[in-house]
Amino acid sequence: MEKIFSSKTTDERNWGMYCHLASFAGLIVPFGNLLGPLIVWLIKKDEYAFVEQEGKESLNFQITVSIATLIAGLLSVVLIGIPLLIAIIILDFVFVIKAIMAANDGRSYQYPFNLRLIK
Template structure:
């Protein structure tokens, strides 16, 4: 998929949109098991990345964002020593929740979503 906004992108099929959405929503596995926010998108992406380029791109985006969130959460835990980590952890958690929901909805609509503030390690 081209990043050029002038180039019309083909609309992904319903199955590709569903799996792209699940790549984002798999991060909620982190509410059940430790590191599930990383494992969920990683597993869904690895299983379905060959289905469609849209699923591959959105899976990478979801995984990169969850890696960024995990690093931010670790930093918040370190900053709890000086108390500022508590409100920062709350802010990071709410932002991650909202952005993940928005990304899942956009992916289900067939729109490629790029998370703000994501460190893109997986290319």
């Protein structure tokens, strides 16, 4: 279910978008896909309700992606993990980009495959 937060400022929408965008830090820093959203969420969660929700959603998704990547990495010993790793990477990019666009429009985004570990 999609929530639309009315009367959001541009700053609030931008910080909500940064929660998702920060997951691309994993391309530069090991575990950056977890640390990026965590840092943005911790900094701005008390200031904006939209950032509170989007930060948790992004962090939960990146935890899910990390677990799936670990499992696929282990399965690559028997070769089934290699196509799984490719699929995980592609889906991660697609879903994060969709979340960035939704947050930029002021809409909350729920990732379709997400363990809700942080409530």
